[in-house]
Amino acid sequence: MQDRHVISVLVENKPGVLARVSGMFSGRGFNIHSLAVAPTTDPQYSRMTVVTAGNEQIIEQIIKQLRKLINVVKVQDLTSGDYVDREMVLVRVKASAVERPQVLSTADIFRAKVVDVANDSITVEVTGTQNKIDAILRLLAPIGIMELIRTGTVAIPRGKKDLKHKGAS
Amino acid sequence: MKINGAQILFRSLKEEGVDTIFGYPGGAVLDIFDAMVRHFSGDFRFVLVRHEQAAVHAADGYARATGRPGICLVTSGPGGTNTVTGLATAYMDSIPVIVFTGQVPTPLIGNDAFQEADIVGITRPCTKHNYLVSRVDDLATTIKEAFIIATTGRPGPVLVDLPKDVAQAKAVFEYPHTLKLPSYKTTVKPHMPSIKRAAELITTAERPVIYAGGGVISSAAYKELRTFAEMTGFPVAMTLMGLGCFPGTHPLSLGMLGMHGTYRANMAVANSDLLFAVGARFDDRVTGKLEEFATNAKIIHVDIDPTSIQKTIAVDIPIVADARDVLVKLIEVLKNKGYSAKSGKRLKDWHALLTRWRSEQRLRFDRSTETIKPQFVVEKLYEITSGKAIISTEVGQNQMWAAQYYLFDRPRTLLTSGGLGTMGYGFPAAIGAQIAFPDRLVIDIAGDGSIQMNIQELATVAQYQLPVKIAILNNGFLGMVRQWQERFYDNIYAHTDITASPDFVKLAEAYGAVGLRARNTAEVEPTIKKALQIKGPVIMDFIVEREEGVYPMVPSGSSIKEMILV
Numbered sequence: 001m002q003d004r005h006v007i008s009v010l011v012e013n014k015p016g017v018l019a020r021v022s023g024m025f026s027g028r029g030f031n032i033h034s035l036a037v038a039p040t041t042d043p044q045y046s047r048m049t050v051v052t053a054g055n056e057q058i059i060e061q062i063i064k065q066l067r068k069l070i071n072v073v074k075v076q077d078l079t080s081g082d083y084v085d086r087e088m089v090l091v092r093v094k095a096s097a098v099e100r101p102q103v104l105s106t107a108d109i110f111r112a113k114v115v116d117v118a119n120d121s122i123t124v125e126v127t128g129t130q131n132k133i134d135a136i137l138r139l140l141a142p143i144g145i146m147e148l149i150r151t152g153t154v155a156i157p158r159g160k161k162d163l164k165h166k167g168a169s
Numbered sequence: 170m171k172i173n174g175a176q177i178l179f180r181s182l183k184e185e186g187v188d189t190i191f192g193y194p195g196g197a198v199l200d201i202f203d204a205m206v207r208h209f210s211g212d213f214r215f216v217l218v219r220h221e222q223a224a225v226h227a228a229d230g231y232a233r234a235t236g237r238p239g240i241c242l243v244t245s246g247p248g249g250t251n252t253v254t255g256l257a258t259a260y261m262d263s264i265p266v267i268v269f270t271g272q273v274p275t276p277l278i279g280n281d282a283f284q285e286a287d288i289v290g291i292t293r294p295c296t297k298h299n300y301l302v303s304r305v306d307d308l309a310t311t312i313k314e315a316f317i318i319a320t321t322g323r324p325g326p327v328l329v330d331l332p333k334d335v336a337q338a339k340a341v342f343e344y345p346h347t348l349k350l351p352s353y354k355t356t357v358k359p360h361m362p363s364i365k366r367a368a369e370l371i372t373t374a375e376r377p378v379i380y381a382g383g384g385v386i387s388s389a390a391y392k393e394l395r396t397f398a399e400m401t402g403f404p405v406a407m408t409l410m411g412l413g414c415f416p417g418t419h420p421l422s423l424g425m426l427g428m429h430g431t432y433r434a435n436m437a438v439a440n441s442d443l444l445f446a447v448g449a450r451f452d453d454r455v456t457g458k459l460e461e462f463a464t465n466a467k468i469i470h471v472d473i474d475p476t477s478i479q480k481t482i483a484v485d486i487p488i489v490a491d492a493r494d495v496l497v498k499l500i501e502v503l504k505n506k507g508y509s510a511k512s513g514k515r516l517k518d519w520h521a522l523l524t525r526w527r528s529e530q531r532l533r534f535d536r537s538t539e540t541i542k543p544q545f546v547v548e549k550l551y552e553i554t555s556g557k558a559i560i561s562t563e564v565g566q567n568q569m570w571a572a573q574y575y576l577f578d579r580p581r582t583l584l585t586s587g588g589l590g591t592m593g594y595g596f597p598a599a600i601g602a603q604i605a606f607p608d609r610l611v612i613d614i615a616g617d618g619s620i621q622m623n624i625q626e627l628a629t630v631a632q633y634q635l636p637v638k639i640a641i642l643n644n645g646f647l648g649m650v651r652q653w654q655e656r657f658y659d660n661i662y663a664h665t666d667i668t669a670s671p672d673f674v675k676l677a678e679a680y681g682a683v684g685l686r687a688r689n690t691a692e693v694e695p696t697i698k699k700a701l702q703i704k705g706p707v708i709m710d711f712i713v714e715r716e717e718g719v720y721p722m723v724p725s726g727s728s729i730k731e732m733i734l735v
Contacts, residue, residue, distance in 0.1 A: 073352040
């Protein structure tokens with residue numbers, strides 16, 4: 001069973017840490033579907049959200065190998081609990097005057113924002129779960145997607161289960 | 170008072186109790202070498218090797234023989250890249266080695282400067298951790314961290330990259346004696362409920378086997394392992410890395426298990442109902458075909474590294490902790506349960522079976538030949554040295570015969586590249602051990618292929634008059650690969666014939682060492698005896714049976730029950 005897992009990794013914000021994490025994945029043959037990283041409110045630490053897939057044994061090994069990295073402070077498999085995940089997409093859709101209403105109404109249904117309009121295109125910003133994003137992209141595809149940028153998933157546990165480490169927030 | 174980075178390095182090493190450094194100078198480390206000679210001449214023994222790879226292997230051999238971290242100092246660029254094989258070797262076998270590399274000055278980093286290499290990037294996957302020190306103020310703390318990380322938990326190599334301007338810049342020296350590393354978790358206390366569950370299985374097992382690896386040596390748990398084995402009556406099979414952690418001559422020793430393990434060790438594991446794995450990692454050379462490995466056994470797995478547990482094989486009771494802590498607790502729990510050697514009486518049938526396997530299929534070779542059998546050389550080395558030498562090996566047949574025929578009674582007496590299988594490891598490792606123990610006998614059991622991978626170190630042993638003895642089992646082949654070609658590739662010996670090798674006797678002499686040769690069985694013993702009487706370095710060139718194979722052998726990917734016996 002290749003289940004999708006969202007793993008949140010709190011790391012020290014030091015040079016080379018991203019390379020250590022991504023190198024561990026590639027060196028051991030684990031997949032990375034997406035990886036998003038940015039500093040936490042405490043700039044000494046960064047948080048990575050890694051989306052990966054694998055059977056139970058592989059996911060266990062990924063988590064252990066992450067914990068073994070010296071600069072990794074905390075690892076949590078969010079998929080094992082209740083969590084919120086979001087991804088943002090910027091998508092430029094081919095839209096002349098004729099197609100424009102169709103694009104706008106689709107964007108509206110998905111509560112997407114129009115961030116740029118040109119003579120022959122509209123750029124839309126969509127935020128949501130992977131399912132929602134996949135759905136809107138399916139609808140926009142026949143109109144003509146010219147360019148597409150995805151951030152990769154970021155995720156946070158619901159309620160009080162925070163990812164804090166002493167000194168980090 | 171401010172001192173420069175180079176001096177901070179040596180002051181820090183002194184704080185860590187370092188007195189020996191293996192290395193090779195170069196442009197980026199001129200300031201460091203200058204400081205060593207100018208300010209610390211009486212403090213360190215510097216061993217100048219002839220290739221940086223050998224410096225790391227020597228530091229590694231020093232670490233394996235002593236249990237203390239081995240220290241290495243080399244220059245930037247090629248100096249650093251030459252350490253990669255040494256680092257990977259130490260990493261696979263969990264050996265504490267700290268390598269300091271020079272680096273081009275920080276303003277030049279990234280410019281493809283002369284002798285620049287991104288050594289931190291290159292060695293990231295083959296070190297436990299590594300550092301680029303970009304400010305002299307961070308140097309002392311970084312060195313402290315490097316020592317902590319290299320020597321605690323599951324040990325391993327650490328590399329510290331020192332740009333030339335950092336070595337030149339000045340700072341006040343203050344060595345941190347304690348350091349908190351927020352993200353580095355070391356030893357955890359053994360989980361008592363798991364220990365109690367393990368004790369339950371131990372008291373009821375009918376066909377138990379202890380499977381002991383290098384972790385027993387790293388954690389210095391040999392006494393506890395022996396106590397545990399003797400009180401339970403459990404037989405002990407060792408991995409290549411574990412040899413010596415339990416006396417090889419002990420009645421409970423099954424010898425080595427795995428691909429070239431003994432018949433009785435593999436049969437015992439295959440038929441066991443309880444496998445107590447300690448400080449071992451279920452490596453493919455041990456398990457053979459995973460689906461058929463110890464299928465009827467409950468498995469208790471003790472390891473300090475959580476990633477070793479459930480990596481290849483599902484276990485019933487995982488215990489993440491230091492091997493010694495676990496054995497101490499386990500012995501205590503068993504004693505409290507009133508368990509004693511007598512309780513082991515239920516194992517009578519099991520012991521009888523083990524004895525039967527032992528007598529059915531002993532390690533053996535043809536003793537009637539005039540041509541030297543390589544096994545005979547190792548056996549003679551064992552007899553003549555009374556098993557008391559420190560043995561290093563190269564990799565291949567020489568390594569397996571050393572593991573089979575030299576019975577290691579003490580820990581830290583076998584230095585061998587188990588995980589990475591690095592040809593060229595044994596000779597420099599022997600140098601490291603000999604530097605640590607000038608009065609002990611250190612012998613490198615080598616092949617004619619492997620020895621040539623670091624043969625330049627003859628200059629090092631000659632320079633320091635290190636009495637390292639090298640026994641070359643010379644068959645004119647890359648023997649282990651040839652053996653596989655014989656067995657599995659229709660006898661097509663693709664590029665494994667290396668009869669075009671130098672005259673090792675003359676070669677030894679060229680370097681200022683002594684060379685001896687034995688051409689037939691009768692000459693083996695006199696050659697060894699003569700070599701051992703010589704104070705300096707000696708090469709013994711044993712011209713052995715060309716196509717002798719290492720047996721038993723479990724073909725790669727087969728169950729360990731399926732041994733080829735001869």
